[in-house]
Amino acid sequence: MSAFRALALQVRTEAVNGSAEPRALVDSAIGRIAAQTAAAKAWIGPDLRLVVLPEYVLTGFPFGESVAEWRTKAALDPDGPEYLALGEIARGNDLFLCVNAYESDPHFPELFFQATVILDPAGEAVLRYRRLHSMFSPSPYDVWDRYLDVYGMDAVLPVARTELGNLAVLASEEILYPELARALALRGAEVFCNPTSEASAPGLTPKAIARRARAIENLAYVVCANSGGLEGLPIPGDSTSGGSELIDFEGRPLAQAGQGESLVAAAELDLAALRRYRRRPGMGNLLARVKPALWAEEYGRHDVERPGDLAAGPPTRRWFVERQQAAIKRLYGPDAT
Template sequence: MSGDVAGEPVTAYRAVALQSACHAVNRAADAAASRDMIRAAIDRVHDQVTATKRFVGPGLRLVVLPEYLLTGHPIGEPLEEWCERGALAAEGPEYARLAEIARDAGVFLCVNGYELDEHFPGVYFQASVVFGPAGETVLRYRRLNSMFAVTPHDILTRYLEVYGEDALFPVARTEIGTLAAIASEEILFPEVARCLAMRGAEVFLHSSSEVASALLSPKNVAKLARAVENGAYVVSANTAGVHGTGLPAESGDGASQIVDHRGIVLAKAGQGESMAANAEIDLAALRRARRTPEMMNLLPRQRFELYAPSYAGTSFYPPDSVRPGETARGHFAATQRRVIERLSGDGLI
């Protein structure tokens, strides 16, 4: 492989969608016990990432972890409680430890979890954070579509005042290509991937915890579609079971995969903890395909001016619907019900 020296551009390298088990913190006795479980989870990640690097070889440059691997997801806990139990501080010890793992293994490491923000006390965001092989933070993406958690869109005016438009759809231009993150069921929202592709994204890092299926489930269809639509790789890591929630643990277990820019599945894991979903990311082939005039090169064929007026003149789910510190967990479902009622009344659904 060319460009094996750290920091030099590469034309091809290996990536892995690391399928790991999640041990949820919901039933931990208190916040301190939750933090102990998070630390143990990070230790497991360290062991698995470094062992995977030894097995796959020095060409491994990118590791994507599953969704909320360190904590599991909230199950009705008030927002303030989950801030204490399952959310990480951006400059806190957990992120520092994850950065060390990326540095120790010499890889780009994408982790997804819940995080706090000093500008928005009382709420948390679900974030995908990418650490580089020097331990630096190269990307922070905060999920924009969620059924049960606060997103930047829910506090959009203030969020833009603090971070600006560029924070909504960030990409990282690195020696292993232009990286972008997509969280969980956001793979079902084509606009998210498209906005990232507009900014040059070549490799989508998809952290998920989903019901695994050998069938063409909605998420499996979406992974193929997002790859083809945007001429981009999708590295999709699913959990190897979620333990400690009361649900059958293996419900979200298996089918981590890597899809290339043609929509071809290059590698796919079965069930259980696994690094089987590893494959070559061929940036040279991707860029060659993007620069070739042909029917299936869809990205440069996009006519965005046709669609822009429809988007600009339409609002379904409202922005700025959350007041930090004043919003209860039931707000999100209630808001969706109101949107459905309005759209139904307008004859749109």
């Protein structure tokens, strides 16, 4: 398929933190997403083939809960009924649905991971990405050797080759890490799905700047879905509301949404044009001018955040802070604070 429409569906998030029945709120969120996705398909048209949802849209995020508490309250079973219901949304609307959620893993029963899953029009998961950069949540990098033994590197940096093109995920603040986007682009990614829940502003925020940079650097589309508001926490609800956008492979905004729930951030993605650009010699073809061997050698010289640090069971919030403090000292010396 050389061209199709994509939507960053800006949906309100209802946090489950204080709920006595968190799973009922998850089911309610899935119901709202089902209704809004069907309405978006009817509104935008049959060529709507990709819908990206905001970060942790089903639950909100941990707000003081321990890893064990949040796993029990909010983590989905990868084979559980919630993903089946989301798959039905994709199947019923003949589109690819990208959803970000916390989920459990039988290989790491004491932890949860923040996952982004892309479901195809048959309702099947064609990509499952576990976030690698997270300040206060476990990641595959924290249990690195064991994770690679179980899943392998292709599951750490997945790219889904689909009828729409090659899809990949940059979760939330991971848009700020150029190495991740570049690695996925070298693996063939053409469209970056960027579920997020962030502060929007009239001017360009750091993440908005990064979205344009990642698109330009990698000659890729970026489909970024931000929250349409946040309820159930003491944080002001519109702090994470608005600014969903689609960026083309030259860094130009194709569509942007204001605050609140919205289907305004929708536009056509022209994969044929992207592929022509990627195959055209010239200064602008940045991806074809990358020097991976040079950077692999240089990066290997530096000791910052170490893999596999999480070996003693579920981490506390303090553990995450102490890990970063240790990395800062390795970067700037033992006297760094």
